[in-house]
Amino acid sequence: MxxxxxxxxxxxxxxxxxxxxxxxxxxxxxxxxxxxxxxxxxxxxxxxxxxxxxxxxxxxxxxxxxxxxxxxxxxxxxxxxxxxxxxxxxxxxxxxxxxxxxxxxxxxxxxxxxxxxxxxxxxxxxxxxxxxxxxxxxxxxxxxxxxxxxxxxxxxxxxxxxxxxxxxxxxxxxxxxxxxxxxxxxxxxxxxxxxxxxxxxxxxxxxxxxxKGRILPGIAALDKSYPYQIPWDDVFSDTTQPLFVDIGSGNGLFLFQMARNWEGLNFLGLEMNEKLVVRCLQDVASAGKRNLYFLSTNATSTFRSIVSSYPGQLTLVSIQCPNPDFNKEQNRWRMVRRMLVEAVADLLQVNGKRSIYSRTWSLSCLE
Ligand SMILES: C[S@@+](CC[C@H](N)C(=O)[O-])C[C@H]1O[C@@H](n2cnc3c(N)ncnc32)[C@H](O)[C@@H]1O
Structure with missing residues (x-):
């Protein structure tokens, strides 16, 4: 189905x-x-x-x-x-x-x-x-x-x-x-x-x-090799448009603003907090946006399989303030781990942009 x-x-x-x-x-x-x-x-x-x-x-x-x-x-x-x-x-x-x-x-x-x-x-x-x-x-x-x-x-x-x-x-x-x-x-x-x-x-x-906006745990457990079947044609009205992915999209406000300003791009928020995703999807539905979507998932492990099936080009990836408590050593690499960095690097189109912002830290090593 x-x-x-x-x-x-x-x-x-x-x-x-x-x-x-x-x-x-x-x-x-x-x-x-x-x-x-x-x-x-x-x-x-x-x-x-x-x-x-x-x-x-x-x-x-x-x-x-x-x-x-x-x-x-x-x-x-x-x-x-x-x-x-x-x-x-x-x-x-x-x-x-x-x-x-x-x-x-x-x-x-x-x-x-x-x-x-x-x-x-x-x-x-x-x-x-x-x-x-x-x-x-x-x-x-x-x-x-x-x-x-x-x-x-x-x-x-x-x-x-x-x-x-x-x-x-x-x-x-x-x-x-x-x-x-x-x-x-x-x-x-x-x-x-x-x-x-x-x-x-x-x-x-x-x-x-x-x-509830969730990618099922059983599927997520299969991790990066699992071929996610995202029905992109249902998600976006035009799947030939370049894709912008925001990892850890939180309350989605950034992507909503972007999707309003850039109708010629598709925007995907990957966020592990299910409640936030449900709220974002409600807003997407009531705004009737067809270039914006959110999925509840641990993007660190699922980014590759989700994004690799997108029919168009991945043009931009953003990670903004990945961890609020970034200064704590144990949280430092919670989201931005090697597997995610490699997947972004592999899938991003040539000349595509990656950006990571943190209130406490800025990273330029991906560029
Ligand atoms: C500090 S918030 C920043 C939210 C938003 N990017 C902003 O700048 O307002 C970090 C968000 O990343 C999400 N997050 C953390 N690790 C994640 C992961 N592995 N996959 C998806 N989302 C994740 C958290 O649930 C949280 O909503």
Missing amino acids: QLLKINDTTRRPYIAIIGGSNFLRKAPALHLLASQCDGLFLVGKLSFQIMNGLGIPVSSCLIEKNATKEVLQLIEIAHNRNIPIYYPTDLWCLNSNNNEQLEIFDSAELLSGLISLGWTPVDIGPSTLERISSLLSSYKKILWIGPTSFDLTEEFSVGATQLGQILNKASHNSCDIILVGGAACKAVKGMSDSSSQYTASENESIVWEFL
Whole structure:
């Protein structure tokens, strides 16, 4: 699967249907989706967090502790971009006193009181599915990631099956559809035909990590010999443009300024702090920049394999203030190690520039 298809916002409006649980762990990725999409529909356990954040009373046993700040951030991003966040209006519920008894309840009614009477939500209800179905007709791109059900077992997958049918219909209206995770892929499997436009990946966790802006540790461990498959055509609008790489790009302000001033160059920030990368990617998406991108990675070991696949020329590399505590002996060569210097020297075009700045130190040995 081309992971960057998820980040590509050329087809709009774009909606993400997001299920599953664990809001806190997924928060950076959810924030990124909120900054890229034109609508979010939360299903699965994640929807309880959102309902709670929007002021709907939700029983505390359904709420993830410590996620309040991240939930409110998501709501704020959506609010600032004026995009809707939808959540289930009704739910299939199971009575724990009688395993055979399944009933549909209004979400608000259930989440505030009925839990204490032994009812447990298991899947999204028919009104919710109808709502999704009517909404989807106005979207040109749909991402479905994570299960719709609440107990995360295969047992009650009515919602997933019906959502699969809704998406299959949408695919016939030339809507781009990306399916991520076992539930989404399984629900649509067998329904697709030649007119369908699915991109599918069963491996949900890889996609969540990607959305957090991370190069996966397993891949990074393979280090400099690993051939990174960066889909450059999705990252930059014109991959024939020369590339400028900033290593340890931090908050990205330098590259943002450069990318604004130099439209004829492409800019790539390599930064190991994942949170900073997610924030930068959000800003890239909201600014609609197509000559700027950020990756979360340890550039010391991955620079070579990332940059060597770039179709155009590497024209400039900068490393600015690599270590804030540079004066400490043990940190001195943390980032700028031999393997990085050699990779930069090998890949930089003839007459290309390398520059390193440090507030405490300046280096000219690379020139
Ligand atoms: C002192 S900050 C400077 C940030 C920015 N270049 C500036 O001048 O404002 C150093 C940055 O380098 C990042 N960094 C350190 N080692 C790195 C590595 N091996 N690969 C990628 N980023 C790294 C740190 O996470 C940090 O954000």
